[in-house]
Amino acid sequence: QVQLVESGGGLVQAGGSLRLSCAASRSIYGFDAMGWYRQAPGKQRELVAVITNLIRGTANYTDSVKGRFTISKDSAKNTVYLQMNSLEPEDTAVYYCKGSVRNIVYPREDEYWGQGTQVTVSQ
Numbered sequence: 001q002v003q004l005v006e007s008g009g010g011l012v013q014a015g016g017s018l019r020l021s022c023a024a025s026r027s028i029y030g031f032d033a034m035g036w037y038r039q040a041p042g043k044q045r046e047l048v049a050v051i052t053n054l055i056r057g058t059a060n061y062t063d064s065v066k067g068r069f070t071i072s073k074d075s076a077k078n079t080v081y082l083q084m085n086s087l088e089p090e091d092t093a094v095y096y097c098k099g100s101v102r103n104i105v106y107p108r109e110d111e112y113w114g115q116g117t118q119v120t121v122s123q
Contacts, residue, residue, distance in 0.1 A: 009117030020082040022097030031099040038093035087121045
């Protein structure tokens, strides 16, 4: 069973920075994509940033975090990171790591989620 473990959340003042880590229990090259999602109270979970090619490191971001957040990987550590700079109160949410793998038997994508880490940005 694949496991993803997030860390690095916490409380920070607006304008500050945090780096989230997502450690996988197997090589990240075994995933077709890895990304970060977040869910604020009363809102739906949303995509924040994703690496769609774990070899090339091709990344995409939601518009609200472009220029402030950076997703990266360290294949030697089987870890994906989310560097968050210039944090705003609107970034407050539980952040989740997700790994996706195309199922070779059935026409579906298998998803693996971490337990989430709380990020709180104060005024």
